[in-house]
Amino acid sequence: MSDTPTYGFDTLQIHAGSAPDPATGARQTPIYQNTGYVFRDADHAAALFNLQEVGFIYSRLTNPTVAVLQERLATLEGGVGAVATSSGHAAQIMALFPLMRPGDNVVVSNKLYGGTVTQFSQTIKRFGWEAKFVDIDDRGAVSRACTKKTKAIFCESIANPGGHVADLESIAKIADRKGIPLIVDNTTATPYLCNPIAHGATLVVHSTTKYISGNGTAMGGVVIDSGKFDWSASDKFPSLSEPEPAYHGLKFHETFGHLAFTFHGIAIGLRDLGMCQSPQNAFLTLLGCETLSLRMERHVANAKKIAEWLENDDRIEHVTYAGLKSSPHARRVKKLYKKGAGALFTFAVKGGYDACVKLVDSVELFSHVANLGDTRSLIIHSASTTHRQLTPEQQEAAGAAANVVRVSIGLEDADDLIRDLDQALSKAVG
Numbered sequence: 001m002s003d004t005p006t007y008g009f010d011t012l013q014i015h016a017g018s019a020p021d022p023a024t025g026a027r028q029t030p031i032y033q034n035t036g037y038v039f040r041d042a043d044h045a046a047a048l049f050n051l052q053e054v055g056f057i058y059s060r061l062t063n064p065t066v067a068v069l070q071e072r073l074a075t076l077e078g079g080v081g082a083v084a085t086s087s088g089h090a091a092q093i094m095a096l097f098p099l100m101r102p103g104d105n106v107v108v109s110n111k112l113y114g115g116t117v118t119q120f121s122q123t124i125k126r127f128g129w130e131a132k133f134v135d136i137d138d139r140g141a142v143s144r145a146c147t148k149k150t151k152a153i154f155c156e157s158i159a160n161p162g163g164h165v166a167d168l169e170s171i172a173k174i175a176d177r178k179g180i181p182l183i184v185d186n187t188t189a190t191p192y193l194c195n196p197i198a199h200g201a202t203l204v205v206h207s208t209t210k211y212i213s214g215n216g217t218a219m220g221g222v223v224i225d226s227g228k229f230d231w232s233a234s235d236k237f238p239s240l241s242e243p244e245p246a247y248h249g250l251k252f253h254e255t256f257g258h259l260a261f262t263f264h265g266i267a268i269g270l271r272d273l274g275m276c277q278s279p280q281n282a283f284l285t286l287l288g289c290e291t292l293s294l295r296m297e298r299h300v301a302n303a304k305k306i307a308e309w310l311e312n313d314d315r316i317e318h319v320t321y322a323g324l325k326s327s328p329h330a331r332r333v334k335k336l337y338k339k340g341a342g343a344l345f346t347f348a349v350k351g352g353y354d355a356c357v358k359l360v361d362s363v364e365l366f367s368h369v370a371n372l373g374d375t376r377s378l379i380i381h382s383a384s385t386t387h388r389q390l391t392p393e394q395q396e397a398a399g400a401a402a403n404v405v406r407v408s409i410g411l412e413d414a415d416d417l418i419r420d421l422d423q424a425l426s427k428a429v430g
């Protein structure tokens, strides 16, 4: 079931990429808990290793359970191919790896998940890569930050944790003018609420650890390629357009066309960086994926109700939920998020840092956890945890100031969640 563009999202989230197991007829995708695959003969092995034939060699590169997940997520995002990885952070490295050389840079939004800010501002420097942080709403600043050495623009669709909604179409236009890909982290929106490719993104990355698996059980990530970028239009992307010495001079773009990025991700990225997803985690993620739309509808409905309640409470200074009528992003939400603006947001508590710490210590139903996108409701004080490594200025820019807590609204009864926040706020603010 690979070419089925006429099916709707609810159908595709269950069926895309999967078929009854050819060996046993098993209807659910089996967990191929397996590392190596028997070659038919020496010629078959040689053809696989030369990338002349597609098949399974070794699970660091490809695995049948992981392959189903890749096809399912590529389909849900409207891409042509996907590479699953061990985590969302691995997916970000895998997205940049084919594009970047030492001395190159990527222009990134200053409103990003805290772990990504650290990965980009510190760790990638060791590869000789640089991230240039900009206000992604300032088109002039984004444009000016792009130099000859800039190989991509990176942003989040709805930024974690501050709920900033990126104007994807205008950012994509800048990327087009500069001849570079736009990479969008769509973790907090999910493909059910937003398809960045439809708004001009070249590559989409996810931490599937969050809403896509949905139950807080499995780490994972994915890079999805739109298949729309012309890697040979300039000399900027030699890994994709020039002869690859590790494959006897094969040119990925010339040989694999719109699948060049995906083939490179598997044949070079997974092969040599090794950040592959485990089949067990792919299975759990596929299970979660089957109910993604149903869960997102409830996540959104609960988040809206709770955000509205918080907004009207005296103990709260402000609520950043992009789905509120009062949100500065309301117009963008109307255009890009017809089914809702997710279920992750922050609110500022009167009483600052101390009140926030007291609040997370006083909740009973919410869990104090550094995760999001779980069935359970989660709460965290970003400034003392996920965004602790950042300077106060970076915290503020990322929407994680000291007086702010982040909630990931789960699937429980909204009234129970409101009661829990109410009692905890009484203890925290008094």
Ligand SMILES: *Cc1c(COP(=O)(O)O)cnc(C)c1O
Residues within 6 Å of the ligand: 087, 088, 089, 090, 113, 115, 116, 156, 160, 185, 187, 188, 206, 207, 208, 209, 210, 219, 220, 221, 372
């Ligand atoms: C969690 C998260 C990541 C990192 O993903 P991991 O699976 O934890 O490695 C990246 N981006 C966003 C928006 C996230 O929420």
